[in-house]
Amino acid sequence: MQRIGVFVCWCGTNIAATVDVKAVAEALGKEPGVVFATDYQYMCSQAGQDMIRDAIQEHNLGGVVICSCSPRMHETTFRKTAEKAGLNPYMVEIANIREQCSWIHKDMPTATEKAIILGRAAIAKVHLNAPLTAGESPVTKRALVIGGGIAGIQTALDIADAGFPVDIVEKKPTIGGKMTQIDKTFPTLDCAACILTPKMVEAAQNENIRIFSYSEVDSVKGFVGNFHATIRRKARYVKEDVCTGCGLCTEKCPQKKVPNEFNLGLDNRRAIYIPFAQAVPKVATIDPNYCTMLKSGKCGVCAKVCTAGAIDYKQKDELIEEDYGAIVVATGFNPIKLDHYDEYAYSQSPDVVTSLEFERLMNAAGPTAGTLLRPSDGEHPHTLVFVQCVGSRETRDCGKPYCSKICCMYTAKHAMLCREKYPDTEVYVFYIDVRTPGKNFDEFYRRAVEEYGVHYIKGMVGKVVPENGKLKVQASDLLSNEQIHIDADMVILAAAIEPDESARSIATMLTASMDTNDFFTEAHPKLRPVESPTAGIFLSGVCQGPKDIPETVAQAGAAASKVIGLLAKDHLMCNPCVAEANELMCNGCSSCEKVCPYGAITYSDKEFPGPNRTRVLRRVASVNPAVCQGCGACTVACPSGAMDLKGFSTSQIMAEVDAICK
């Protein structure tokens, strides 16, 4: 029997306010094998850890049970403490009496009773723990960045700067993301293209960075330090290394009626196109949905005019296989679709636009060359109404329950730019709350009101009705308790933002967790904000939650530093809690091999002693401990009970269940 020490943590009042920690320590002290039991205010503090170390040495403990927060929080901390005291770190067990007890119960006697039971289960398990030693696995010194917006570019640049090779996979024909569509950036009003395009060029020219544009990640296998990805380079029907980006084909293509997604459908492009003049790579792409040559085999104009001979109508998707040590998700966002917002007449009038569309209408490189014109008749608008929180902070199904965070600031920017360029306009902004936490943000918003005379009205727009070339806006002014009516020329809707639709499938591929809004979850909301709970997966930009450009760039740098920290290591300590096959019990059925998601199990023929001193050959399973991630799927699948997980063996789990049911 082990000599066990029990340490009950108060976690300040987090545990102690609901669980009688003294009673727990006293009760667990009487359990078989327990030779020492105590409680302390902060077990994870230096003083608490010293207490554990001293007790291990003084009482010659062979096992330690810590009743505290979730093992996800501090298991590593306490294992290190035990190791320093000369105990095998895997002789430490955590009873989670915070997340699974004090935080979810209100009644002290009940919570205390449950805490004792949880502690008892951990003690029962420690009795069966065996010392484990972690092996090592190598690290592939290359990173994959999924998404080539400002988040992905910045992360890639920072990783490349540290000397590691990085691949950016971007599904669009060019990198740059949403920032390429933006005109100016708040609160300094510097031109988005002027600060972004140099970074795009830098990424393209950096010898450590490879850009796979118009490509998608097909599959990812493996684990931290040893990922294996398949990247699909979609056929763009243009040889990327031959095309010079002269743009002649995009002028001569007879198919002129293709909605231009870069300008959000506000104008048309050709079937062969370069999204915009500063695209990286500056290579043409043929849209197979509209190209008459690809659809019916008749045309071929682009091939005729291309002096470089870059057009290849027979190009096929190409699959690239590559190994990576770390993966950064930077999949970004999109504005939500406004189909369900009939009250704002978005689908009824072209003069009702989203803020991103307005951004294109104000952009010098946009469809109107930067002159603000009403989409319906090309006239100069005089009265503009901005509506904030369209779909944000909304619990209806069509909306999003969260605040999209960036809309208050870009609306103030739009309103201000509008008044500056066109002083003859009247600009109204309807707001529920103006949220401007950020350096120089509130000053910026106040400037819109005080210097530029933008009318900020506390209230919401109830409906917009197109009538005789005007937009009749009916809204409330809550401060004067009036309903107001405005004849507007344009209505601009600050649509909520949502994660890109590719995020969910990528999360599944990476086994990275997401929240109910499809934002990636961080390993810890405060202390590990750029890491996914899945080892080796890092988060950058809006895929983790709404954020503006400065925040995105900061997070991108943080994600890069975490990746660099990982890639700088030659070896990673493996998890020793891996599966092991009992060869004497294995019947060679292959069930475990089929369920193993990591390909860690192989079968081989081995000689075993048979009856009458003979030798028999039997097919048995063996686990590669460097590849096994300890998920336990094989232990469930094995029909003969030959598979067991070290550190979580069947006998240990049954002992825990017995202790709970006692």
Add this chain to the structure above:
Amino acid sequence: MQKNQELELTATIKRISGVNPRLCMKCGKCSATCPAFDEMDYHPHQFVDLVDKGQIEKLMNSKGIWNCLSCFACLERCPRMVEPAKLIEAVRLAVIRQQGQNHLKPEQIPDFLDENLPQQAITSAFRKYAK
């Protein structure tokens, strides 16, 4: 009205309507969308606010509650699913109950008809007060 009485009444209004006024984020979209706004002394967002504060008496004495058309635009467009129209209905019911069971009977309807009264108001009044 006594404090307890008003508390009790507030609880009744919340129960009959099934509305939780605390869900309101005070955006004012209900009042922005209301076609009868100008006919009311208290406006839809104020109904929600007054119920939240437990000031039901003000509402019960208000003529505005009878001007609600029950068109449900506020309910349809509320981003937080507060359903102000249901609160107004509940207040109306509370007033009626107080007045002593003076329910609407089909034979009385012709007396109420006048050309300015929207038909929807008659239909919904009958639906609500015929029981």
